[in-house]
Amino acid sequence: MRNLNLSLFFAAALAVASTAHAADSRDQLVVTPTWLAQHAGDKDLVILHAGNAKSFQAGHIAGAHLADMDQVTVSDPQGLSTELPSAEVLRQQLEALGISDNSRILVYSDSETIPRATRILLTLDAAGFGHRSYLLDGGLNEWKAEGHAVTMDSAAVTPGHLKPLTLDPAIVTADFVQAHLKTPGYDVIDGRAPNFYSGEQASMGGKGHLPGAHNIPFTTITGADGKMKSADELRQMFTAAGYNPGDHVIAYCHIGIQATAVVFAARTLGIDAKLYDGSFQDWVKRGLPVETGVASN
Numbered sequence: 001m002r003n004l005n006l007s008l009f010f011a012a013a014l015a016v017a018s019t020a021h022a023a024d025s026r027d028q029l030v031v032t033p034t035w036l037a038q039h040a041g042d043k044d045l046v047i048l049h050a051g052n053a054k055s056f057q058a059g060h061i062a063g064a065h066l067a068d069m070d071q072v073t074v075s076d077p078q079g080l081s082t083e084l085p086s087a088e089v090l091r092q093q094l095e096a097l098g099i100s101d102n103s104r105i106l107v108y109s110d111s112e113t114i115p116r117a118t119r120i121l122l123t124l125d126a127a128g129f130g131h132r133s134y135l136l137d138g139g140l141n142e143w144k145a146e147g148h149a150v151t152m153d154s155a156a157v158t159p160g161h162l163k164p165l166t167l168d169p170a171i172v173t174a175d176f177v178q179a180h181l182k183t184p185g186y187d188v189i190d191g192r193a194p195n196f197y198s199g200e201q202a203s204m205g206g207k208g209h210l211p212g213a214h215n216i217p218f219t220t221i222t223g224a225d226g227k228m229k230s231a232d233e234l235r236q237m238f239t240a241a242g243y244n245p246g247d248h249v250i251a252y253c254h255i256g257i258q259a260t261a262v263v264f265a266a267r268t269l270g271i272d273a274k275l276y277d278g279s280f281q282d283w284v285k286r287g288l289p290v291e292t293g294v295a296s297n
Contacts, residue, residue: 026231026268031134033146036061036106046103046160049140050117051110059150061108061143065097065157069116069257072097072123078285080278082119082256087165090127100160104132109139112226115218118260122275125267126170135264138227145225171277174286177250181212187242188213189251191259192280199292203254206284208292210252214241215294218258221265234265249273255281 039045040063048067049060056066071093074085085093099105105124109117117135124133136143144150180186190213195201197215199208209215216237222228229237243249249266253259256279266273276282283290 025270026228028131029134029264029268030137030228031106032137033143033148036136036143037148039106042104044100044102044104046098046105048097048105048107048120049110050107050120051140055110056154057152059140059152060110060154061140062149062151062153064108066154067097067107067120069119072120078282080255080282080285082277084123084126084167084171084277087167090123090167091162091165094124094127095160095162096157098157098160099129099162101162103129103160104134105129106134106136108136108143109226111139112141112222112224113219113261114139114222114226114228114264115258115261118264119257121264122170122260126167127165128168130168130170130267135228138225141226170274172250172274174276174278174282174288177210177252177276177283178288180250181210185244185247187238187247187249189238189241189249189259189262190215191218191251191253191262193217193219196254196280198294199290204281204284206280206290208290210280210283211289211291213252213291216241216251216262216265218253218261221261228265228268231269235269238266238269238271243271247271250276252276252279252283255279 047061047064049056049064050067052068069082073082075081076083107117107120121133121135181188188210190197190209194215194217196203197209249271251259251262251273256275256277259275263273263275
């Protein structure tokens with residue numbers, strides 16, 4: 001009964017959230033280095049460098065704060081390594097990054113792949129900043145390629161101030177995924193590399209993918225330059241993965257980082273998408289069924 005009630009709760013939350021996310025568009029979520037150069041001095045703009053201390057110290061956009069996974073996620077008592085924090089813990093984490101109630105947040109990746117940046121963006125979406133958070137297209141590499149300077153200087157972060165948070169439904173649980181694996185209008189997408197999806201290589205102690213899941217590898221969301229593929233290209237990828245207009249997407253990966261690139265890409269198309277936060281790590285720990293090979297539409 002408890003699992004049923006949880007599933008009903010998440011289903012209701014998804015229905016409400018889908019209306020809001022339908023208003024998302026690429027222009028609202030993805031910005032260029034030119035845009036950032038014009039707005040970098042805006043008083044309410046917080047710039048986050050999604051990477052690690054080594055890359056940050058090697059050069060970052062002036063005014064950016066380092067944001068690594070430990071600053072926006074938690075490990076839970078069951079041993080899951082990358083989970084959305086509670087509302088109060090997340091409030092403290094975001095304040096420590098300089099974020100306040102009126103902030104807008106620009107997130108950029110320190111490499112040609114975007115999952116660390118999109119994981120932060122998913123967290124911001126959960127915290128209610130979804131429509132005031134942006135991805136820098138092409139990340140730090142594109143910023144430098146367009147001739148913009150970087151710095152190795154960093155200043156102490158001035159903590160922000162946030163009212164108590166009420167988390168939006170950006171994630172779903174294993175119970176919800178189980179209840180919707182075969183539900184019409186719900187598409188489960190595996191964001192891992194094809195060798196993990198097919199079961200050729202093990203992941204988290206298991207081989208294969210969730211029953212009925214299709215594969216959109218996170219690396220295919222962007223081109224070789226690290227910039228997001230066109231809307232038409234992304235839409236074709238979702239269609240090939242079984243998506244039909246009006247469907248809800250549930251994405252997962254190894255531990256809940258790579259699949260956020262799939263979730264973010266869906267949002268740029270106006271598709272309602274949620275992350276299975278525990279992802280394959282949680283699924284295997286629970287002893288739930290998996291499939292190998294490649295799913296057919």
